[in-house]
C-alpha cells in the first residue's frame with residue numbers, strides 16, 4: 001500500500017513528523033531499525049542551553065540566542081517563528097500525548113547525573129531542578145545494587161553545592177535491579193501508595209524533598225508520582241540514571257502510542273537500503289528483505305552518525321547510506337584534538353534548502369524528500385544542548401513541507 | 409661473600425647497602441626484586457602508577473626472539489631463554505598463544521629459509537606449517553601465504569607482571585613508592601649520597617649508597633639530574649586496537665623487520681602495529697592521522713578488509729634504545745640492553761640500565777645486579793630465575809575468558825560493573841577497600857574502561873562506588889578527566905561503529921552526566 005508519507009527512523013524528529021502528518025489527515029508509514037537515542041537521553045526538552053561561541057555560557061532565553069547560531073544551523077534555516085510554532089505546538093499537545101512537561105519560557109537548571117547544573121527549557125514535571133532543592137534538606141533514595149544510579153556521586157556533588165543531602169538505601173524490590181526492572185516493578189505494583197508509606201519512616205524529619213532515581217514507572221509514571229507525594233507528604237523528584245533512560249523511553253512510548261492510535265503503520269526492525277531516484281523524485285524505499293515501500297513523500301529522520309543515518313569510513317569520509325545524499329563536510333574527520341573530532345562528527349550532515357529538501361552541488365536533489373534531526377548538518381547537540389528542540393522543530397517543519405508539497 | 413657485602417637471604421642486615429631504584433616499569437621492578445634477593449636494602453621510586461610507562465604502552469608480546477633471529481641472532485637467543493623463564497615465574501599473566509611468521513606473495517622468498525636457519529641457530533623451536541593448514545586455522549589472514557613458521561611467541565599482561573614483581577619485592581622487605589618523582593640527587597666527592605623525591609605533597613631526601621636509573625625513555629632526563637649523559641634514541645611506536653581477536657596466534661610478516669607488520673591477540677582484543685618515528689620527548693604519546701592510515705595500509709596486506717573491522721582506540725609508546733658512541737646513522741640500533749656504570753664517567757654508585765625489551769627485563773636486572781655486586785665487592789649470585797615469586801600460584805596460564813569462567817564457577821551473581829571486560833562488583837570492592845586507587849589505577853588492574861565502550865557505561869558506576877567509599881573523592885573532576893583521556897585514543901579511530909560509540913560516549917558524559925571536556929589533559933594524565 002502506498003502511503004502519503006514514509007518516515008525513515010523512529011527518533012524524536014521522525015515521531016513528531018508522523019504526528020503532524022497524521023493530524024493533517026495524511027497516511028503515514030514509519031520504518032526504523034528500532035533503536036532510538038531517546039533511550040539514552042535525560043529528562044526534559046533541551047531547546048538551546050549554551051551560547052554558541054562563548055565557551056558555553058548558559059542561555060537564559062533560547063529564542064533570543066538563535067540569531068547567534070551559525071547561518072546554516074537548522075534553527076536559522078527555519079527561522080525563529082517556525083521554531084517557536086513547532087515547540088509551542090508540541091507543548092500544547094502534551095495532554096493528548098500523555099507527556100508531563102512544565103516550562104516557564106526560560107531555561108531552568110536541572111540536576112545532571114554527576115550533580116551538575118545543566119540548562120533545560122521544559123522539564124519533566126518531576127525532574128529535579130536546583131531551584132527546588134536549594135536551601136532544603138533532600139532525602140535521596142537509592143536501591144541496593146542499582147549500579148546505573150551512582151548515588152555516591154550525586155550526594156557528594158549536592159553537598160558540595162551546600163544542599164543538605166541524605167542517602168537512604170532501599171531494599172532491592174525486584175531482584176538484580178536495573179532501571180527497566182525497577183520501572184516495571186512500579187508499573188505492575190497494585191498499591192504503590194502502600195509501598196511509599198512503608199518507606200516513609202525512613203525520611204529524616206526535616207526533609208523538604210525526596211529524590212528517587214528516574215525509574216518510577218514507565219507507563220504509569222504520573223499516578224506513581226502522585227502516590228509517592230501523597231504517601232510521603234512532600235515533593236518527590238527524579239534524578240537521571242545511566243542509560244537506559246526511563247524518562248526518554250516514556251517520551252518515546254507516549255508518541256509512538258499516539259501515532260499508532262492515529263493510524264500510523266509501524267515497521268520496526270526494518271533497515272532501509274535502496275532508494276532508486278527518478279527525475280528528482282523518490283517513489284519508493286526498499287528494506288534489506290526486499291520489501292518495497294511506496295510513498296508520495298519521504299522524511300529522513302535517521303539519526304545522523306549516532307544512530308547510523310550517516311556512516312563514516314576509515315578515511316574519515318561520511319556518506320548517507322540510503323539515498324546517497326550529498327554530505328556537507330569541510331574535509332576528512334581527522335582533526336588533531338578530541339574536541340575537534342567530536343565537533344566534526346556532530347556537525348556533519350545533509351545540506352538542505354529552507355524547506356529541508358536535500359541539495360546536491362547547491363541544486364535541489366529531491367523535491368519530495370525532507371531531512372530532519374541529527375541527519376541535518378551544522379548543529380552540535382551536546383555543545384548547544386538543543387537536541388529535542390531541533391528534533392521537534394525540524395520534524396514539525398518537514399511534515400508541514402510534505403503536506404504543502406502534496407497539496408500542490 | 410665479602411665483609412662489606414650483604415648476606416644471602418633474609419633477614420637483611422641494617423648494614424647492607426641502600427639502593428634507590430628509579431622507575432616502576434618491568435625493568436625497575438625486576439631490578440628491585442633481583443637486588444633484594446641478593447640482600448640489598450631497596451626503595452623503588454615510580455613517578456606514576458606501576459607499569460604506567462613504556463611497559464604498558466607496548467605490543468603485548470613475550471617474544472620468542474623470532475623477530476630478531478636474522479638481524480641479531482644472539483639477542484634472539486636471549487629472548488627465547490627469557491621467554492621460558494618468565495613464563496615459568498608468572499604463568500598467570502602469560503598466555504602462550506604461539507606465534508606465526510608468514511611469508512606473503514610480496515615478501516622476499518629467500519628470507520624464509522634464512523629465517524628458519526637463524527631460529528635454529530638461536531635455539532628457537534621453529535616448525536614450518538603447510539599454508540593450507542594456516543589458511544584453515546587463521547581464516548582472516550591473506551590467502552596469499554606462501555610459507556609459514558610457528559614459533560613459541562606468547563603474550564603477557566604487563567600490569568599483572570609488575571604487580572607480581574612488586575608484591576614479591578615487598579614480601580622481601582623492599583619499599584615501593586608509587587606517585588613519587590625523583591627530582592634530584594645529592595652528590596659528594598664523586599659519589600651518590602641521597603635522592604631527592606617529591607610525592608604526596610612534600611619533598612624529602614632518601615639516603616642511598618647506590619642509584620639504579622631504570623627510567624626507560626626518561627633515563628636520559630634522570631641521568632641529567634646527576635649531571636650525567638645517557639645517549640638514547642627515542643622511537644615512538646603507534647598501535648591500533650581492534651575489538652576482535654581475528655587471529656589466534658601472534659602474526660608477524662616473515663620479512664626483514666619493518667613497521668606495521670605484527671598483529672597480536674591479547675585479552676579480548678588485537679593490537680596491530682607499529683609505526684616507528686624518532687622523537688625528542690619521552691612523554692610523546694600522540695598518534696598522527698598519517699600513522700593511522702599507514703597502519704591500516706600495512707594491516708590490509710596481512711588481513712584483507714581490516715579497514716572494515718572495528719578499531720576502538722590508538723595509542724603510542726616510546727622505545728628507549730641506547731645509541732652506542734660509534735654508531736653510524738641509519739643503521740638499526742642494537743636491541744640488546746646495556747648497563748652503564750657511571751663511575752668511570754665521574755659518578756660512583758650510579759648505574760643506568762636501558763634498551764632491551766620487556767621480554768628480557770629479568771636478564772637486564774640480572775646483569776645490573778651483577779655489576780652492583782661488583783661495585784660493592786659483594787658476592788651474591790642472581791637468584792631471580794629459580795626463586796618462585798611470593799604470589800606464585802600454581803595455576804595454568806592466563807586465558808582471555810578467565811573472568812567469565814570464574815564468575816560461573818564461583819556462582820557470583822553480584823552485579824556486573826563492566827560488561828566489556830566482565831568485571832563484577834566484588835572484584836571492585838576488594839580493590840576499593842584497599843584505598844588510594846583512582847579510575848585509571850582500577851582500569852589497569854581490572855581492565856575497566858579497556859573494552860570497546862572505553863568506560864562509557866562503567867566509569868560512572870565505578871566513580872559512584874569510589875565516592876561512596878570515600879566522600880572526599882572528587883567524582884566530577886575524576887570522571888571528566890578520565891573521559892577526556894579515553895577520548896584521546898578513541899577519537900583516533902572514529903569510523904564505522906566506533907564513530908557511533910564515540911558519540912554515544914559523548915552523550916552519556918556531556919548530556920547525561922553534565923560534564924565538560926577537559927582539553928588541557930596532559931600525556932601523563934592516566935599515570936598519576
Ligand SMILES: Cc1cc2nc3c(=O)[nH]c(=O)nc-3n(C[C@H](O)[C@H](O)[C@H](O)COP(=O)(O)OP(=O)(O)OC[C@H]3O[C@@H](n4cnc5c(N)ncnc54)[C@H](O)[C@@H]3O)c2cc1C
Nearest residue numbers: 431433434435455461462463467469590624645765766767
Ligand atoms: C610500541 C612499542 C611496542 C613494544 N613491544 C614490545 C613487545 O611486544 N615485547 C617486548 O618485550 N617489548 C616491547 N617493547 C619494548 C618494551 O616495552 C620496553 O623495552 C620496556 O617496557 C621498557 O621497560 P622499562 O621498565 O625499562 O621502562 P618503562 O616501562 O618506561 O619504565 C620507566 C619508568 O620510570 C618512571 N620514571 C621516569 N622518570 C622518573 C622520575 N624522575 N622519578 C620516578 N620515576 C620515573 C616512569 O614513570 C616509568 O614508569 C615495545 C616498545 C614500544 C614502544
